[in-house]
Amino acid sequence: MPADVTLTTRRPEPPSADFAFEIDFKRGEGSASRVFLAINDFIKGCERLDAELVGTIDSNIETVMVLEDIEAGSIKVWLRNLLSAVDDDALKQVDWKPAVGRYLVKAKYAVIKWVDDDTDPKSLPALAREIQSIAAETDVKHLPDYRAPSVTALLGAVKDFEEVKSRLLPDDRATFIGADGQSTDFNLSIRWDLDRIEELAIKEVVRFPVAPMILAVKKPDYLGNSKWELRHGKRSISAKIEDAEWLRRFQNRNVDVRPGDALRCEVQIEHLYGHDNELLAENYTIVHVIDVLVNAYRQENLFEDHGNGS
Numbered sequence: 001m002p003a004d005v006t007l008t009t010r011r012p013e014p015p016s017a018d019f020a021f022e023i024d025f026k027r028g029e030g031s032a033s034r035v036f037l038a039i040n041d042f043i044k045g046c047e048r049l050d051a052e053l054v055g056t057i058d059s060n061i062e063t064v065m066v067l068e069d070i071e072a073g074s075i076k077v078w079l080r081n082l083l084s085a086v087d088d089d090a091l092k093q094v095d096w097k098p099a100v101g102r103y104l105v106k107a108k109y110a111v112i113k114w115v116d117d118d119t120d121p122k123s124l125p126a127l128a129r130e131i132q133s134i135a136a137e138t139d140v141k142h143l144p145d146y147r148a149p150s151v152t153a154l155l156g157a158v159k160d161f162e163e164v165k166s167r168l169l170p171d172d173r174a175t176f177i178g179a180d181g182q183s184t185d186f187n188l189s190i191r192w193d194l195d196r197i198e199e200l201a202i203k204e205v206v207r208f209p210v211a212p213m214i215l216a217v218k219k220p221d222y223l224g225n226s227k228w229e230l231r232h233g234k235r236s237i238s239a240k241i242e243d244a245e246w247l248r249r250f251q252n253r254n255v256d257v258r259p260g261d262a263l264r265c266e267v268q269i270e271h272l273y274g275h276d277n278e279l280l281a282e283n284y285t286i287v288h289v290i291d292v293l294v295n296a297y298r299q300e301n302l303f304e305d306h307g308n309g310s
Contacts, residue, residue: 016068016069016078016080017068017069017078017079017080017179018079018080018081018101018104018105018178018179019078019079019105019108019176019177019178019179020076020077020078020079020176020177021039021042021043021076021077021079021174021175021176021177022071022074022075022076022077022173022174022175022177023035023038023039023074023075023076023168023172023173023174023175024074024172024173024174024175025074025075025168025169025172025173026169026171026172029169029171030169030172034167034168034169034172035075035167035168035172037167038164038167038168038174039075039077041160041163041164041167042160042161042164042174043065043077043079044160045156045157045160045161045163045164046065046079046108047065048153048156048157048160049107049108049111049153049154049156049157049160050063050065050081050104051063052149052150052153052154052157053103053104053107053131053135053149054083054100054104055147055149056131056132056135056146056147056148056149057096057100057103057135057138057140057146058085058140060085061083061084061085061100062083062084062085063081063082063083063084063104064081064082064084065079065080065081065082066079066080066081066082067079068080074173076177081101081104083097083100083101096138096140099138099139099140100138100140102138103134103135103137103138105178105179106134107131107134107135107149108176109176109178109182109184110127110130110131110134111127111131111154111157111158111161112161112176112184112186113184114127114158115158115161115162115165115186115190115192116186116187116190117190118190122200123200124151124154124155124158124200124201124275125151125275127154128148128149128150128151128154128275129148131148131149131154132146132147132148132149150274150276150278151201151274151275151276152201152274152276152278152280154201155197155198155200155201155274155280158192158197159194159197161186162191162192162194162197164186165186165188165190165191166191168188169188170188170189172188173185173188174186174188198280198281201274201275201280202272202273202274202280203273203274203275203277204272204273205270205271205272205273206270206271206273207268207269207270208268208269208270208271210266210267210268210287211266211267211269212264212265212266212267212290213232213264213265213266213267214232214262214263214264214265214293215230215231215232215237215239215262215263215265215267215286216230216231216232216260216261216262217229217230217231217257217258217259217260217261217262217263218230218231218236218259219259220250220257220258220259221241222251224247224251227239227240228240228241228286230263230284237282237284238284239267239284239285239286240284240285240286241285241286241289242285242286242287243265243286243287243288243289246288246289255292256292257292258295260295260297261292261293261294261295262292262293262295263286263289263290263291263292263293264289264290264291264292264293265286265287265288265289265290266286266287266288266290267284267285267286267287268284268285268287269282269283269284269285270282270283270285
């Protein structure tokens, strides 16, 4: 069934909408798409965050975000969470939806405040505990057993909101507005390096002994400032090469490596674990390149092509 979208200057009254996201954009500057991309990133980020947040209340709760209204002028989208729960006797005893809806809005305020705070030290586990206390305020289950959101999920939310900010110009303005009229502006002057944010989520790094591996090359790094895209069996990986002498020869074209070839190399593998003891990431570092293994099938095709052309 097609959806109707209406432009209006009328603000929808609660509880029709739970919150709004407004962008007062600098007219006549920058890409026109930046405003809509920022809104899209914000909505996707909220959807991912809400999926984690409702689970801290009860694993049976599900949420779908719907568009309630769009206001003209500066672009303002009003959004609402449609909450539902499968059979759960504890939830049937109370009118839990208003409390959970308020919790989702308050938690977003907390994440935005955290993103816009440039003071050190910053702590994602501390943000998780703050949101856990907000969840407990709902008192939906009448028991103090609300779990904290995972640090991994919060890391994703922080990245999503940083992506929203990166879309906009310094003279733009982005505002999160609750149904009660309370609002907070995104501080577009504060930007976080994503690598720095990921470091905050790491509790422990486990390094394995350097081991020999054969890695198929999907995409070499010809410029020398990023990772190589490789494959180990059916698994795609990205790896940084720290063999400076081999890299120098490769960049000087003394070594020929093409997609489909493979590197016989010595590799350091790291496992990065979060504060919830879950695996966050797996890093590969090539410390020494032993040899380049030419793709035999590609080599045979070259000989065949040469023979056909002679």
